[in-house]
Amino acid sequence: MKLTGLTHSTLCLAITLASLSAVAGVTDQDISDSGKRNDQIVVNGLNQAGQRYSTLDTLNTSNVKELRPVWALSFGGEKQRGQQAQPMIKDGVMYVTASYSRVFAADARTGKKLWQYDARLPDGIMPCCDVINRGVALYGDLVIFGTLDAKLVALNKDTGKVVWKKTVADYKAGYSISAAPLIAKGKLITGVAGGEFGVVGKIEAYDPSNGELLWTRPTVEGNMGYVYKDGKAVENGISGGAPGKTWPGDLWKTGGAAPWLGGFYDPTTDSLLFGTGNPSPWNSHLRPGDNLFSSSRLALNPEDGSIKWHFQTTPHDGWDFDGVNELVSFDYQDGGKTIKAAATADRNGFFYVLDRTNGKFIRGFPFVDKITWAKGLDKDGRPIYDDAHRPGEPGAEKKGTSVFVAPSFLGGKNWMPMAYSQDTGLFYVPSNEWGMDMWNEGVTYKKGAAYLGAGFTIKPLNEDYIGVLRAIDPKTGKEVWRYKNYAPLWGGVLATKGNLVFTGNPEGYLMAFDAKTGEKLYQFNTGSGVIASPVTWEMDGEQYVTVLSGWGGAVPLWGGEVAKRIKDLDQGGMIWTFKLPKELVAKH
Amino acid sequence: MRWLPTIVCWVLCLCVPLAVDARVRPYDDIVASGVLKVAVYEHFAPYSFEENGKARGVDVDLAQALADSLGLKLELLWIVPGEKLDDDLRNFIWKGHYLRPGVLADLMLRVPYDKDYRNQRNDVGELANEQVVMFGPYQRERWQVVHDTRRLPKVDSIGVFRLHRIGVELESVPSFYLSTVFGGQLSANTDHFPTTAAAFAAMQGEKVDAVMGLRGELDWLLFKAKDAELKESDNTYPNLGQPTWDIGMAVHESNRQLSNAIDMQVEDMINDGRMAKLFEAYGVHYELPGLYQDLE
Incomplete structure (x- = not known):
């Protein structure tokens, strides 16, 4: 009896806590329900699968031309560089990150700024590609994000004041964080970006309430993973079992493979799905072997970070094909059977459909028009290399020998997330058609020393467009429709039950397409390039759409032919929010 | 993503090939300000590093000697090295970096003095570093x-x-x-x-x-x-492409007046043995750059 009584009071306490936290902020239930609830956006990717799909259909193909801007908010200051965040919405408040590691909270109805947090960034940070950030995680009372100097910062959702701050990695070694952190089973999960020299990529879990490290998992074969118990590191197995299986010499100690774009949590298989960057050193001739787990997708156990399976898209990468692009979970029917699949559109130009229960390759096909570095994929999804398109060994050949590789190292698709429509069963993939010339430079220097480097230049494949938004059937590999864009596409995509697909372009337009036909139904000029991911939600019975505007990111960082196409684009830094007014819904 | 920073320099080369950045300080402005801004690599002993909060090293001492000779106070800018020299020249000599708006050095040390490098062309056939003057060789490495x-x-x-x-x-x-x-x-x-x-x-x-x-x-x-x-050891290095190279300095292309003034000082320092002493203070062999070896 005594025991029962205890259980009863514990239960009461648990219920009280649960209801308290429901008032206080984002709960685990909110996160699990993210795919069903339209009144809030509490995860990156709109649902846990990362599908960027909304079940809202108030706004649809027949009335989208009535979409109206209702407010805009400037990020202010002189820090108008690339804006890539996906906004979050909770209890009528929008939470969004901006360039230079800033966070803004705004009234979602009016755009009134509620608070702003500016991370104080040290001198000497060396971010790879602009000063972008891709958004926050919400949990309980906290708004959590990663900074350019590789810290996690948790802010109070009402005041914007720092609750805790934690260094994930040393920015002096070249590390930074630009991806949105992930909440999975009450844990805060993050990867890290950068780290060119003497480092190994890692995925880590933290206690969201205080920033305590829970586990760390290196993404290069041979390195030990740890779980932390009472502040003590306990060995939890070597990634890949042992060193030296797919790396020569001691290069596994410094193999790169940074998981810099974050990932998703799939509750149906209880797995964290993350991608990893390319291997180090850059010269592939120095590291014969597959170089696991570079340029791969990994499924991790969220409890302790152990690797359940991996799928490597570009073994022995020699072209800078990061494997970080998002792996989106989806189910489909095949002969009466439900297939638990996951799909990714890789830098290397191939679209992969995997069995997300075990990482096995189901099928793969090119999603861009031209791939030269591989002749195709074998039955296991491994690329069949074309050795004429691997850059030669530096120093071993005459300088100036150049190889042409398509896609370019910026990828058939880069960071910008695709969307999956549960209605059409199609993926909407923001892609780019470009290749690159690569050659070994005769004379190069690095920090006062002679060096062997590679030169390269990106070349558009077509005169009239680089960007292509594609509707792709994951079951057949068939492209259902395409929309061509003059400048490269660099923003995320959103699909809705209203048979709509939204994305933005560097020319500054937020655009809406018919999800079935690709017909462009709406566009609005936001005044600067759109390279962020649009979202939609419902408030006061009306459907809203928001996207950030602000040109920058990696695209403006290169020259050659591509520079000509973007030279007239100007910087910015705004949140744009639209809605379909009630009275106009009735009209249609 | 590792190649991205390398290409940044090409953008400006292409769009405004001959524009002088407003932040490049002409010689007269440098003299008037009383300060010479010199960029050196951070954490790079024995050339430039900090020890107990104090800047030290061969290049730091050389920068001090050059500033002294021009009657200027020395201000050091610490370079976080990029993937290649082109990145450092872009960040400190001609374009600056978006994280430090408006900050450029007047002079950068430890820039290799190499005709082939200086004449290197980019992918569209233009000089890759046409906004940079590389001069004043002071050491063979x-x-x-x-x-x-x-x-x-x-x-x-x-x-x-x-x-x-x-x-x-x-x-x-x-x-x-x-x-x-x-x-x-x-x-x-x-x-x-x-x-x-x-x-x-x-x-x-x-x-x-x-x-x-x-x-x-x-x-x-x-x-x-x-x-x-x-x-x-004194072994040979078969098939090592470039066993030696010369180290010099760089200024912006619009600032030849500064490079001429400094060139003269460097030459004096080499000829009267002061340069060798700077290196010896850190136990470093001093080997004359090729330009001076040929004269001997």
């Missing part, structure tokens, strides 16, 4: 092996590293070289470290028997180690 004679008495040829472990810095020519020379036979005995100093420490800790790196860095590490059993 080279690759070098240091070995612990207790475990490796003599390095007759690089072939001994079939049997002995050697430490190198990651992503460096010694790493590329030892991993590939003789068909990769030395690769298994080549250990990688984040820095040459870490490789040197591993040799002192008996984890490797030798280290290959920049002679200047190794001279300094030997100077500090004070261990007579650690010696520089």
Whole structure:
């Protein structure tokens, strides 16, 4: 009896806590329900699968031309560089990150700024590609994000004041964080970006309430993973079992493979799905072997970070094909059977459909028009290399020998997330058609020393467009429709039950397409390039759409032919929010 | 994503090839300000580093001597090295970096003085570094092996590293070289470290028997180690593309008046032996750059 009584009071306490936290902020239930609830956006990717799909259909193909801007908010200051965040919405408040590691909270109805947090960034940070950030995680009372100097910062959702701050990695070694952190089973999960020299990529879990490290998992074969118990590191197995299986010499100690774009949590298989960057050193001739787990997708156990399976898209990468692009979970029917699949559109130009229960390759096909570095994929999804398109060994050949590789190292698709429509069963993939010339430079220097480097230049494949938004059937590999864009596409995509697909372009337009036909139904000029991911939600019975505007990111960082196409684009830094007014819904 | 920073320089080259950046300070403005801003690499002993909060090193002392000779106060800008020299020239001499708006150096040290590099063309056939003047060679640098004679008495040829472990810095020519020379036979005995100093420490800790790196860095590490059993070898390096190169300086292309003034000082310092003394103070062999070797 005594025991029962205890259980009863514990239960009461648990219920009280649960209801308290429901008032206080984002709960685990909110996160699990993210795919069903339209009144809030509490995860990156709109649902846990990362599908960027909304079940809202108030706004649809027949009335989208009535979409109206209702407010805009400037990020202010002189820090108008690339804006890539996906906004979050909770209890009528929008939470969004901006360039230079800033966070803004705004009234979602009016755009009134509620608070702003500016991370104080040290001198000497060396971010790879602009000063972008891709958004926050919400949990309980906290708004959590990663900074350019590789810290996690948790802010109070009402005041914007720092609750805790934690260094994930040393920015002096070249590390930074630009991806949105992930909440999975009450844990805060993050990867890290950068780290060119003497480092190994890692995925880590933290206690969201205080920033305590829970586990760390290196993404290069041979390195030990740890779980932390009472502040003590306990060995939890070597990634890949042992060193030296797919790396020569001691290069596994410094193999790169940074998981810099974050990932998703799939509750149906209880797995964290993350991608990893390319291997180090850059010269592939120095590291014969597959170089696991570079340029791969990994499924991790969220409890302790152990690797359940991996799928490597570009073994022995020699072209800078990061494997970080998002792996989106989806189910489909095949002969009466439900297939638990996951799909990714890789830098290397191939679209992969995997069995997300075990990482096995189901099928793969090119999603861009031209791939030269591989002749195709074998039955296991491994690329069949074309050795004429691997850059030669530096120093071993005459300088100036150049190889042409398509896609370019910026990828058939880069960071910008695709969307999956549960209605059409199609993926909407923001892609780019470009290749690159690569050659070994005769004379190069690095920090006062002679060096062997590679030169390269990106070349558009077509005169009239680089960007292509594609509707792709994951079951057949068939492209259902395409929309061509003059400048490269660099923003995320959103699909809705209203048979709509939204994305933005560097020319500054937020655009809406018919999800079935690709017909462009709406566009609005936001005044600067759109390279962020649009979202939609419902408030006061009306459907809203928001996207950030602000040109920058990696695209403006290169020259050659591509520079000509973007030279007239100007910087910015705004949140744009639209809605379909009630009275106009009735009209249609 | 690692190639991105490298290409940044091309953008400006293409769009405004001859525009002078407003932040480049002409010689008269530099003199009027009373300050010479000199960029040197951070954490790069014996050339430029901080010790107990104080800037030290051959390049720091040289920068001080040059500022003194012009009657100016020295202000140091610390360079976080990019992937290649082009990045550093872009960040400190002609474009600046978006994280430090408006900040450029008047002068950058430790810029190789190499005709081929200076004349390098970019992908569209234009000079890759046309906004930069590279001048004032003041040192010849080279690759070098240091070995612990207790475990490796003599390095007759690089072939001994079939049997002995050697430490190198990651992503460096010694790493590329030892991993590939003789068909990769030395690769298994080549250990990688984040820095040459870490490789040197591993040799002192008996984890490797030798280290290959920049002679200047190794001279300094030997100077500090004070261990007579650690010696520089005099073996040859078959198939090592570029065993030696010269080190000079850079200013913006619009600032030749400054480079001319400094050039004269550098020449004087080399001719009257002051330059050699700067190096000797850190235990570094002073080897004349090719320009002066040819004169002798």
